Amino acid sequence: MARVVLGVAGGIAAYKSAFLLRLLTEAGHDVRVVPTASALRFVGAATLEALSHHPVTAEVFDDVDQVAHVRIGQEADLIVVAPATADLLARTVHGRADDLLAATLLVARCPVLLAPAMHTEMWENPATAANVASLRERGILVLPPGDGRLTGTDTGPGRMPEPAEIADLVELVLHAGPEALRPDLVGRRVLISAGGTREPLDPVRFLGNRSSGKQGLALARVAAARGADVTLVAANVDGPPPGNVRLITVSTAEQLRAEMHREAKQADVVVMAAAVADFRPTVVSDGKIKKKVSSDPEPVVLSRNPDILREVVGDRHPGQVVVGFAAETGDANGTVLDHGAAKLISKGVDVLVINEVGADLTFDRPDNAATILSAEGGQTSVPRGPKAVLAARLWDIVTARLADPGSGLG
Numbered sequence: 001m002a003r004v005v006l007g008v009a010g011g012i013a014a015y016k017s018a019f020l021l022r023l024l025t026e027a028g029h030d031v032r033v034v035p036t037a038s039a040l041r042f043v044g045a046a047t048l049e050a051l052s053h054h055p056v057t058a059e060v061f062d063d064v065d066q067v068a069h070v071r072i073g074q075e076a077d078l079i080v081v082a083p084a085t086a087d088l089l090a091r092t093v094h095g096r097a098d099d100l101l102a103a104t105l106l107v108a109r110c111p112v113l114l115a116p117a118m119h120t121e122m123w124e125n126p127a128t129a130a131n132v133a134s135l136r137e138r139g140i141l142v143l144p145p146g147d148g149r150l151t152g153t154d155t156g157p158g159r160m161p162e163p164a165e166i167a168d169l170v171e172l173v174l175h176a177g178p179e180a181l182r183p184d185l186v187g188r189r190v191l192i193s194a195g196g197t198r199e200p201l202d203p204v205r206f207l208g209n210r211s212s213g214k215q216g217l218a219l220a221r222v223a224a225a226r227g228a229d230v231t232l233v234a235a236n237v238d239g240p241p242p243g244n245v246r247l248i249t250v251s252t253a254e255q256l257r258a259e260m261h262r263e264a265k266q267a268d269v270v271v272m273a274a275a276v277a278d279f280r281p282t283v284v285s286d287g288k289i290k291k292k293v294s295s296d297p298e299p300v301v302l303s304r305n306p307d308i309l310r311e312v313v314g315d316r317h318p319g320q321v322v323v324g325f326a327a328e329t330g331d332a333n334g335t336v337l338d339h340g341a342a343k344l345i346s347k348g349v350d351v352l353v354i355n356e357v358g359a360d361l362t363f364d365r366p367d368n369a370a371t372i373l374s375a376e377g378g379q380t381s382v383p384r385g386p387k388a389v390l391a392a393r394l395w396d397i398v399t400a401r402l403a404d405p406g407s408g409l410g
């Protein structure tokens, strides 16, 4: 359990802060909500008090005997401001202390995570851009906003990341510290595949696998938060994709293959986190296959799918980092790690993330454990924890390689 301060500034996205508050308390954290006076015009203090079990005020002159304007910031393990408006960013840059939230931010020595939300024009204004750059220089974490529907009919960058995404990143910072979200992927183009392919048998049925895509989504979310320009090729993922990535939706291995080849040409990093079916039904029936009670069922004949990762490695351009995933179980021929080490070599990847699968170890879970191997022999064990933590460890290894391709760091 951590002591989290949830700051809420005055923008329409303030209504979503109640959902974020709920997620943070459900995760077991003690959450103090500090809204601005304008935020309280969008969401009522009663809602925030009921959900946080703490009194809520925007004023520095309430509870003066408790010295709240200093104490709340001093006691916090993490402060997250969602939404962070253009005005809140500007006030924070200047170290203002003109309300309880600004004062709390000025006192804080803990990690601070800001989730901006504003109209596109405000986000793109050079004043806001300079404020964001200045805050990031001081180590304050400023998430890139999503690109999507804004208050009115307009769309564009400026949408607050969804509460579940912010809650995930809060968990990451609490587990792994603010370095897990340092902006070291700015200017890098990252291509990630996620989910599991579905190979159709007929218009109704398919051969699939148990991948939920949660690990790939976490990789995309953390890379975007670290500043990367992310393209996510998503095959049947379970959960909303991050709003600040470019999303390409696919279903079959063939579709995934075509998109990966097209997109890999521009990518600095390619991560194949998707579970690709190794085989597909040779014949896909146009109509629904009937049960035909009087005869035995027809056997399903399978054809081999291409190994997309191997093809991507074959087409790799100089300096590009290619990461594979390995889903392994131990058997008489070797341990999970033995099989993984052999796969690293046979696939020719720079980095391989080895997951032990089976018995509810990985699929459709919020947490994961893995060993990350690099081509030069590096080995990093990531103990069981949130999938975002594994994602952050992988990006640490990838950014070290991008900075120094020959180092084999990790």
Ligand code: CTP
Binding pocket: 272, 273, 274, 275, 276, 277, 278, 305, 306, 307, 308, 309, 310, 323, 324, 325, 326, 327, 328
């Ligand atoms: N992969 C791929 N194309 C395939 C199968 C797998 O690109 N047709 C990629 C996966 O995305 C993953 C890596 O290869 O990054 C390893 O996948 P895995 O299922 O562990 O291995 P396979 O190559 O299928 O080998 P095996 O099933 O024999 O373990």
